[in-house]
Amino acid sequence: MSGPPPQAWLNALLVLIEKLQLGLLWLWHAFGLTGDSHSQPAWPWARRVAGETLLIDLGLARQVGLSLCALVFAVLAIAIALAWRRHRGVLLAAGALALVAAPWPSASLLLGPAVPTSFHASPTRFSVDAIALGARVYAQHCAGCHGADGRGEGPLAASLAQWPPTLVSPLLARRADGELFWHVLAGIRDRHGQPTMPAFRDALGDREAWAVIDYMKALSAGNGAENNWPVPLRLPEMAIRCADASPLALSQWRGGQRVRLVAVDGAAPLPYEDPRFLTVLVTPDGRPPAQVPRFRAGCTATSPQAWQAVAAIAGESSARLAGTQLLADRAGWLRARGASGRQWSDADLVCVSGPGANTPRNAAETPDGLTALLLRMDAEPVRFVKGGFIH
Structure with a gap:
């Protein structure tokens, strides 16, 4: 339930990529190049590095890691060349060779779709009050399709064009909280543009949307297979x-x-x-x-x-x-x-x-x-x- 066996280099790579993207977001926001979405800096691009793909494709992850090492080496070589004229040509050539030899990954494999709230953090801290509020929101707006137990077999599910996904699975772990938040408010469409989940932006505020995500995490644990939670949970704040x-x-x-x-x-x-x-x-x-x-x-x-x-x-x-x-x-x-x-x-x-x-x-x-x-x-x-x- 917590992913494949940990590998130190892969962990370090994922953390580095996340910090680089967050740093880029905050830099863009500081210079006024992107605004706010739901009171937090909005991710301004339609794509982001798909960390979930790197997690399951170790070959792609190695490509990214080696390419980043080559990029760092090239930047250091250029910096040293600017300060040390004697071997400037050799250093610049070494930096260029590193960039040429790097196994640059395909952008189509590396990048995944993003939304303005992709890097938003939940303000609820997974508190018991938020979980209780989320339970009420879920019962009113979600249980009809997703079912009271979250397994996607609610009374309205059979009338839909496609059955709702089960929440009692690693589904919640594969998506960042900010993207779940966006889809709760904006809805979901299939590849043909047809709605598969309605938007709740007119029915729910930000507080209710974050709360229902917290409740879905609790629901996923409570209704998962015995002794095997599909999503790890933190201690609820209280x-x-x-x-x-x-x-x-x-x-x-x-x-x-x-x-x-x-x-x-x-x-x-x-x-x-x-x-x-x-x-x-x-x-x-x-x-x-x-x-x-x-x-x-x-x-x-x-x-x-x-x-x-x-x-x-x-x-x-x-x-x-x-x-x-x-x-x-x-x-x-x-x-x-x-x-x-x-x-x-x-x-x-x-x-x-x-x-x-x-x-x-x-x-x-x-x-x-x-x-x-x-x-x-x-x-x-x-x-x-x-x-x-x-x-």
Whole structure:
């Protein structure tokens, strides 16, 4: 679900290409050569480097990498030649030879279609409030075609010229968030110019469009194949309160530590604190427990929307969510899902990544299943490619 095994050079290339395009965009915007689209700088060209193509075509990626190296060598040779007259001819010839010998890739393979919002970043931070808003928007405007479960089999799907794509797939990962945002508002047309999805620009504002994208990510995880999320998810942003302290944003409160989200409804005892991770209680109304016994977890998500958001991510109904647990790694990616009273094991992983993802572990190496699971999460960090770029 997180792409092919990571290769350091390919990761570096994708990151470099993304930064170069973003740098070009901001430079163009700073000089007034492009305006704004939906409050962010608009990508002014109809094409962009297709990072998603480089990800699957390693031959093309090598061509791009070698060509960039040749270009850098030529620029350095020219710079040195300007400052060093003695060997200027040799340096200029070497730079020209590098450019001629470089395996320049075909533009038709390297470039893909772009829209003005291709490089827009979502302002929602994947918050529980945005997910809850997105659920309402999705139910009103999207479920008729895409289905309540996101599998593209809604009650109106059969009447369409072509069936809607399923959202419970890597589809969301292949497209950048900014391009999903554009298609939600502007609609989608086929190669003949016929609409395959209506535009919602008159029905939705920017806030609702970003929110429904967040909900689609949660829906994709919750309705995907068991123990195999098609799209990696970050910890949803939410406010956390511990005892009488002021609420803090989860991203600020956790400080790079692992996090365990536990849904509790008051019927079962609170989970114990565990030094291996920080524990956050998610309650139906966002209220903390009336009493927290010693050694029990007491930090609570204050938003009432957290219960609904966690239910969507876990693929459970709100009525059956109590006892569900989600584990996040140190980088903030949700990696495992468990249930109250059940021992943790590798079978609880929902986001598998890394070269050792399918390597069996020796049970004798670790004292318990939870520790083994945490160590595996640390050893196999998520390499998530969104729209062709490493995140």
